[in-house]
Amino acid sequence: MQYKANAPEEYISQIPEDRIPYFNKLRETILNNIPKGFEEQMSYGMIGYVVPKSLYPNGYHCDTSLPLPFTNIASQKNFIALYHMGIYANKELLDWFVSEYPKHCKRKLDMGKSCIRFKKAEEIPFDLIAQLMQKITVENWVNLYESAFKKQ
Template sequence: MQIKVDTVEEYINQIPEERKEVIQKLRKIISENLPEGFREEMSYGMIGYVVPHSLYPKGYHCTPKLPLPFINIASQKNFVALYHMNLYANQSLMDWFVSEYPKHSKAKLDIGKSCMRFKKLDQIPYQLIGELAQKITVEEWIKTYEEKFGIA
């Protein structure tokens, strides 16, 4: 469910009322914990945290005119989603997250390669998501991205 807007504020205004507080809380915890260099912007119809072209001119290999994505948050039809590209690229980080999750939430972890789906909005592990956001710098993400996705 993509919302066609230009700004994060417009996005938040368009989502269902019961999700606004959750999205704003996720946005705050991510923004407070991301290492310097990532930038918040609309990305793929979601709130995105990206490596701007000023730091990585190549952009995203699938669409080079777009900056390199890192984290996205979205209000989907039946859940709130958090996409974290480094979970997809880094198995040890995925293992860490999966092992830590039960310590922070009673809800069953619903996760794909890089997408976490939160259907129980009162069970989102905000503190754990903050820790996850801190785990990698822009420079480390670029290096991992290029190695894992064969970018030269």
């Protein structure tokens, strides 16, 4: 689901009321743990955390007018989603996350390549998400992105 929003607060005001406390806590967890340099903004119809053009002027290779995306959160039809490009690009990080997840949540991990789906908002492993956010700095992400995705 995409919501028409120009700011994170506007996005949150449109999601189902019962999800708002969990969504706010997820957003707060990210903001309190993501390394310095990433910026929060609306990105692809979701709340995004990006490397701003001031730090990485080349932008995103799919559309160089856009800043480099890193993480997004969204309220989808049946779940809250966390999209984390570091997990997609770094097998060691993916393996770490997959092995740590059962220590933080009894529910089976439901994820795609970069999307982690939380069907029960009350079971979001906020401590694990905090740790995940701390794992990659802006510099780490730019280097990983350039080696994994950007065509030379």
